[in-house]
Structures are given as structure tokens and as C-alpha cells.
Amino acid sequence: MEQGKLFVLSGPSGAGKGTICKEIVRREKIGLSVSMTTRAPRGEEKHGKSYYFVSEEEFQKNIDEGGFLEYAKIYGHSYGTPKKLVLGQLSKGKDIILEIEMQGAFQVKNVYPEGILIFVLPPSLAELRKRLIARGTEDEEDILIRQQATLNEIALIHDYDYYVINDELEQAVDKVRSIIKAEHSKVDKNVDRLIRKYEEEL
Ligand code: 5GP
Numbered sequence: 077m078e079q080g081k082l083f084v085l086s087g088p089s090g091a092g093k094g095t096i097c098k099e100i101v102r103r104e105k106i107g108l109s110v111s112m113t114t115r116a117p118r119g120e121e122k123h124g125k126s127y128y129f130v131s132e133e134e135f136q137k138n139i140d141e142g143g144f145l146e147y148a149k150i151y152g153h154s155y156g157t158p159k160k161l162v163l164g165q166l167s168k169g170k171d172i173i174l175e176i177e178m179q180g181a182f183q184v185k186n187v188y189p190e191g192i193l194i195f196v197l198p199p200s201l202a203e204l205r206k207r208l209i210a211r212g213t214e215d216e217e218d219i220l221i222r223q224q225a226t227l228n229e230i231a232l233i234h235d236y237d238y239y240v241i242n243d244e245l246e247q248a249v250d251k252v253r254s255i256i257k258a259e260h261s262k263v264d265k266n267v268d269r270l271i272r273k274y275e276e277e278l
Pocket of ligand 1 (some may be wrong): 089110112146148150155159175176178179180181197
């Protein structure tokens with residue numbers, strides 16, 4: 077069976093990759109990987125839907141057992157992508173999307189080079205600043221640190237396959253959908269199956 081494709085939406089925090097990801101999952105036939113985290117649930121978040129909320133011990137146990145495709149620590153909390161679930165779905169031919177931060181995205185590329193990395197950019201640092209202020213979780217100093225961090229992260233874009241500027245949500249979502257479509261017409265190892273199909277006709 078043809079292997080599904082793994083899309084990784086990543087990029088600086090505040091660029092809006094979460095919102096884009098939600099829209100993609102709503103409109104495309106693609107599975108969303110639910111991550112494991114040690115942070116506490118916020119608001120309406122549900123276990124098994126937003127995240128698998130686990131203890132530090134449980135998270136560590138998963139690391140020890142090699143259960144993560146990738147994992148990272150972000151602002152004091154651990155986040156990881158359950159390996160078995162993702163690889164299982166891909167082997168059944170299902171496309172999967174991950175919405176993760178950048179350290180994790182690079183790990184995915186290392187262990188699963190066929191993964192397609194999409195970098196989501198904020199339209200500008202000023203806009204990023206506006207979004208962070210609106211979120212209300214950071215003070216002025218934090219915001220400046222974030223902006224510098226964003227600049228450093230943008231410099232890593234060369235290791236990605238695609239980029240999408242999240243200026244207008246609809247357009248950004250369309251762009252990601254086009255990338256998914258294009259990747260399905262890409263000449264990769266799946267074309268061997270296509271060649272065989274033509275051979276069998278003779
Ligand atoms: P939040 O705590 O706001 O839900 O997420 C914080 C950050 O963690 C976001 O940038 C999100 O993309 C990232 N994240 C969520 N799940 C994972 C994961 O499984 N692995 C990695 N590396 N990052 C994740």
C-alpha cells in the first residue's frame with residue numbers, strides 16, 4: 077500500500093500555525109497527531125483530543141521506551157509526538173499533520189526524512205508583537221525576547237521544504253492545501269507502484 081505523507085507545520089510561536097492546522101484538518105482528509113504533554117490542560121482542552129496530558133514520570137517512561145517520534149521542552153513543559161500512532165497511520169496510507177515547534181520539526185526530518193516541513197511565518201515582527209500583546213501572556217521584556225528569538229528562528233528556514241506567510245488566514249490555508257496537493261504528485265518512491273501498474277497492463 078502507498079505510504080501516507082507526513083506534513084509538519086512549524087515555525088516561531090505566535091505565527092498562527094495552530095489556527096492554520098485546525099483549518100487544514102477540517103478541510104482535508106488528513107489525520108492530526110495528538111501530542112503528549114506535561115503541561116496542565118487549559119480551558120476547554122480535553123485529554124486525548126487537544127493533548128494527552130501526562131505526568132513527568134509518564135513522559136519520561138515514553139522517552140525511555142523510544143515511544144516518541146520527536147520531543148522537546150518548551151518553556152518548562154515537555155511535548156512529544158507519539159511514534160507508534162503516527163507511523164501506524166502513515167503505513168495504512170493516511171496523511172498525517174503535526175503542529176509542533178522547531179526543535180521537534182528538525183528531529184522529525186532526521187528520523188523520517190520523507191517528512192515535509194512547512195515553515196509558518198508571521199507577516200512581520202510588528203504583527204507578531206501585536207498578536208503577542210493581544211494574547212496577553214507576555215510582558216514587554218518577554219515580547220522583545222520573543223521577537224529576537226523569532227529572528228533567530230527565521231534564519232533556520234533553509235532546512236525547510238516550504239514556507240507560508242500567515243498574513244491572511246484563508247490564503248495561508250490555501251497555500252498549505254496546495255502544498256499537500258503538490259506533494260501527492262511528486263515523483264518519489266511511490267511512482268514505482270505506478271510503473272508496475274502500467275507494466276501489468278501489457
Ligand atoms: P501550547 O502549550 O501553547 O499548546 O503549545 C506550545 C508549543 O508546543 C506550540 O508551539 C506547539 O506547536 C508546540 N507543540 C505542541 N505539541 C508538540 C509536540 O508534540 N512536539 C513539539 N516539539 N512541539 C509541540
